[in-house]
Amino acid sequence: MSLDITIHLIDRKGISHKLIAPTDIQMNLMEICKSYELPVEGTCGGMAMCASCQCYIESDHILTERSDEEDAMLSEAFHVKKNSRLGCQIQIRSEIDGLKVRLAPDK
Numbered sequence: 001m002s003l004d005i006t007i008h009l010i011d012r013k014g015i016s017h018k019l020i021a022p023t024d025i026q027m028n029l030m031e032i033c034k035s036y037e038l039p040v041e042g043t044c045g046g047m048a049m050c051a052s053c054q055c056y057i058e059s060d061h062i063l064t065e066r067s068d069e070e071d072a073m074l075s076e077a078f079h080v081k082k083n084s085r086l087g088c089q090i091q092i093r094s095e096i097d098g099l100k101v102r103l104a105p106d107k
Contacts, residue, residue: 005097010058011038012103021092029055029101030087040103046088051077052106053087059100063090079104 007019007029021032030053033040041052048069054077057063063085066074070089074080084104090096 003094005092005094005099007032007096008059008098008100009033009038009055010100010102012105023092023094027092028088029053029090029092032092033087033103038103039106040087041106042088044088048073048086048089051086054079054084054104055087055101056081056104057083057085057099058102059098061096061099063096077104078107 003023004020005023007021009017009019011017017036019032019036021027028046030040030042030046034042043052044050048067051073067089070086073086074084
């Protein structure tokens with residue numbers, strides 16, 4: 001049985017999007033953004049090696065801890081904030097239903 005969750009995303013132009021994401025096929029936030037044709041590169045294919053899917057978490061959801069690889073990539077990225085995460089490292093799970101994120105600037 002599929003359980004869909006909602007993610008609220010603000011794109012780089014300030015436009016809000018309501019994304020519906022399935023929890024039963026092991027997708028991540030970057031893949032969901034790409035499926036909605038939002039401007040997320042995902043150049044490395046979700047390996048935490050490019051930061052082109054960087055976003056800011058704007059809700060109080062408890063996410064998994066950053067991996068060493070994610071921390072390393074964010075230490076080299078631009079526009080990093082305390083609430084920065086790589087979308088490719090945020091797995092779509094029922095616990096993040098209602099998550100609010102904002103895409104980081106791309107330049």
